[in-house]
Amino acid sequence: MQGTIELRHRPRLCMGAAIAGKKEGEGPLGQGYDQIIEDDLFGEESWEKAECRFFYTAADTCIRKAGLTHQQVDVMLGGDLLNQITSASMAARELKIPFLGLYGACSTMAESLCIGAMLVDAGHVKTALCAASSHFCSAERQYRFPLEYGNQRTPTAQWTVTGSGASLLSSDENLPAIARCTHVTIGRVTDLGIADANNMGAAMAPAAADTLTRHFADTGRSPADYDLIITGDLGRVGHDILMELMKERGCPLIFERYMDCGLQVFSPDQDVHAGGSGCGCSAIVLNSHILERLRTGEVRRVLFMATGALLSTTTSQQGETIPGIAHAIVLEGSDPCSGAC
Amino acid sequence: MFDKNAKPSPQRQRQLDRYKQLVERMSPNSDMGQGLLRAFWVGGSICCFGQFLQEAGKMWLGMNNTAASTFCSTVLVLLTALLTGIGIWDKIGQYAGAGAFVPITGFANAMVSPAIEFKREGLVLGLGAKLFTIAGPVLVWGISASVVVGIIYAIWPW
Amino acid sequence: MLWSLLKAFVVGGAICAIGEVLVLKTKLTPARILVGYIVAGVILSALGLYAPLAEFAGAGATVPLTGFGHALTNGVKKAVQEIGFMGAFTGGLTSTAAGIAAAVFFGSLAALVFKPKAK
Numbered sequence: 001m002q003g004t005i006e007l008r009h010r011p012r013l014c015m016g017a018a019i020a021g022k023k024e025g026e027g028p029l030g031q032g033y034d035q036i037i038e039d040d041l042f043g044e045e046s047w048e049k050a051e052c053r054f055f056y057t058a059a060d061t062c063i064r065k066a067g068l069t070h071q072q073v074d075v076m077l078g079g080d081l082l083n084q085i086t087s088a089s090m091a092a093r094e095l096k097i098p099f100l101g102l103y104g105a106c107s108t109m110a111e112s113l114c115i116g117a118m119l120v121d122a123g124h125v126k127t128a129l130c131a132a133s134s135h136f137c138s139a140e141r142q143y144r145f146p147l148e149y150g151n152q153r154t155p156t157a158q159w160t161v162t163g164s165g166a167s168l169l170s171s172d173e174n175l176p177a178i179a180r181c182t183h184v185t186i187g188r189v190t191d192l193g194i195a196d197a198n199n200m201g202a203a204m205a206p207a208a209a210d211t212l213t214r215h216f217a218d219t220g221r222s223p224a225d226y227d228l229i230i231t232g233d234l235g236r237v238g239h240d241i242l243m244e245l246m247k248e249r250g251c252p253l254i255f256e257r258y259m260d261c262g263l264q265v266f267s268p269d270q271d272v273h274a275g276g277s278g279c280g281c282s283a284i285v286l287n288s289h290i291l292e293r294l295r296t297g298e299v300r301r302v303l304f305m306a307t308g309a310l311l312s313t314t315t316s317q318q319g320e321t322i323p324g325i326a327h328a329i330v331l332e333g334s335d336p337c338s339g340a341c
Numbered sequence: 342m343f344d345k346n347a348k349p350s351p352q353r354q355r356q357l358d359r360y361k362q363l364v365e366r367m368s369p370n371s372d373m374g375q376g377l378l379r380a381f382w383v384g385g386s387i388c389c390f391g392q393f394l395q396e397a398g399k400m401w402l403g404m405n406n407t408a409a410s411t412f413c414s415t416v417l418v419l420l421t422a423l424l425t426g427i428g429i430w431d432k433i434g435q436y437a438g439a440g441a442f443v444p445i446t447g448f449a450n451a452m453v454s455p456a457i458e459f460k461r462e463g464l465v466l467g468l469g470a471k472l473f474t475i476a477g478p479v480l481v482w483g484i485s486a487s488v489v490v491g492i493i494y495a496i497w498p499w
Numbered sequence: 500m501l502w503s504l505l506k507a508f509v510v511g512g513a514i515c516a517i518g519e520v521l522v523l524k525t526k527l528t529p530a531r532i533l534v535g536y537i538v539a540g541v542i543l544s545a546l547g548l549y550a551p552l553a554e555f556a557g558a559g560a561t562v563p564l565t566g567f568g569h570a571l572t573n574g575v576k577k578a579v580q581e582i583g584f585m586g587a588f589t590g591g592l593t594s595t596a597a598g599i600a601a602a603v604f605f606g607s608l609a610a611l612v613f614k615p616k617a618k
Contacts, residue, residue: 148458199368383515394558443514483541
């Protein structure tokens, strides 16, 4: 086994919530989100506070939709893109749920689901909340330039999603199960020498290929065993590179059964170049669109793999290349017969 | 990794090279012709407007050469500050690239945009300190280079 | 006047287009290109190559950042002629004071008036 863990008790993914910004709401998946926030500041004084409120709102909405109170959640796992993951920590300050802060860059949604599912599976906690958020404006000023600075975006650049998604995992039989978590594959940090911070897809694709290859080897499965393989935010460039890398490894992905959240969250005419990115990208797509398709039975077994580019402005300026990571979790829709037989 | 002189193994180097080629093949390139055309006409127009300001200053406001060129740069900086403030300059910059940032307008935008963005961290450590985050290097290197030129000139005038 | 406007347009546009080539071909960040431009302006001017261009194109040569470098050098040379060695330290900023002061002042003013906006 190379990082894949089978979850014998198949913890339930009971509920998801997705809170999206205005631009995301105008995207192709706009109808699916629980709430679309037209105001970029979300009524707050700064982008950072706004992102914190996105995080809080997603977590709170998810808990309430599941019919629980904050006290009934045993642990919350989550993070965001900002320094010292302040959005998540400050939202946790208000939520008052025991909190483990995670940093996996844009892979945070998958990372939190992997850890949450393992905690629930092992019986350490009954209910775990997994969440991630990002905000275009707060990410832009931290990683790139002030919003009003007139720089040119390259065609490989991606657009940070404003939004937050949360999923509730539980072993409680009384809660409805949209899906069950069956396997997690923990990512390895992989770096094939990409230093261009405007081409994150290329930096992250090798990590995605590595995690996928190990997952298939560990489980004895192939891409055909999944109705859908979902990557987080590889974008146009990373999507194409991953297809190519998997072909080279003799394990080609099936085009119709592979989707990238970064390519789905915006439409091409929204001027986002290579697609969406950020923790919020995979978080809002998973917790709206994907969970809905699992609920309706349109897809039965999916592999959700969010990818992260583990760079900072400091390491970038020091000339370091960009390490990538990808964590994967297998979600299976409730078998129609599993309750009876 | 922590051995500074270590070269990647030949196998690893091959892998890195192959991946670099793959990425170059898969990444779309910017449209060179379009980029140049946009930079040319926007940059040219800004300079042309600057020339107009100078001529206007001399012709109608009775300015001498020095005053007219000061008038020109001050007005361009003021207009950029305004356009930056109302959120139009970033769109011009996205469209024109170097056409917008090479003229003095780009210098102004580089000062104004962080000032607006970082005001929330306070008037002293936010606005005051961050004003120079992007434009600072330009002043540092420009002034240093000119001091070197000045010293050489003082010792050895030509 | 039309002729001088046209000259400013063509020369200014060309200087910007060279910058765009650097952006697209070398992936240098704008900040690095601007530093390169101002230092290039200082050096070209010191070598006496920039003055003829400025003479010919007017604002087409002085509005781009290379012109800023040209002004720095001009100021330094003038100050050295006037006050001697110490002019190397006063001339540059004296000649470019208006541009810098305007950017600092209007920048701060704009920051007080305007709010950052999402794109």
